[in-house]
Amino acid sequence: MDQVKDLMTTNVVTIRTVDTLREAIRMMSAGRFRRIPVVREGTLVGIVTDRDIRQALNSPVVIRERSADEYLLDSVTVGSSMTNNPLTTSPEDDILKAAEIMERNKIGGLPVVDGGRLVGIITISDLMNYLIRHLRGERSG
Numbered sequence: 001m002d003q004v005k006d007l008m009t010t011n012v013v014t015i016r017t018v019d020t021l022r023e024a025i026r027m028m029s030a031g032r033f034r035r036i037p038v039v040r041e042g043t044l045v046g047i048v049t050d051r052d053i054r055q056a057l058n059s060p061v062v063i064r065e066r067s068a069d070e071y072l073l074d075s076v077t078v079g080s081s082m083t084n085n086p087l088t089t090s091p092e093d094d095i096l097k098a099a100e101i102m103e104r105n106k107i108g109g110l111p112v113v114d115g116g117r118l119v120g121i122i123t124i125s126d127l128m129n130y131l132i133r134h135l136r137g138e139r140s141g
Helices: 021-031 050-057 066-075 095-105 124-140
Strands: 035-040 043-049 109-114 117-123
Touching (some): 043 050
């Protein structure tokens, strides 16, 4: 069976805990991502998702005014909004294991970690592309 390392993206865009939500949104928009691993000196410390950002901006303590959103975007850090200790997978894990983790936890991607260091990311899109390639191969074979 194919392994995570065969499908994962290795050139991973990352963000730091001290970066703002505005920077996270800018990076997500530029790369068309829904999640960005958060690293400190190459070590994965969290993940920030579009959902984490929406939750931070929709906090019940926030007055719903545009100026409040602008203030939050520039003052709230990724570190205070991210998911700490995210679920991960290893490059040597088989892709079924990664898919099962994502399905069971209703998440769209997993950071790939080797020895505590972020080495890649695997997403639902990667798994769907794999499935499509294999199904097409079965039909033409």
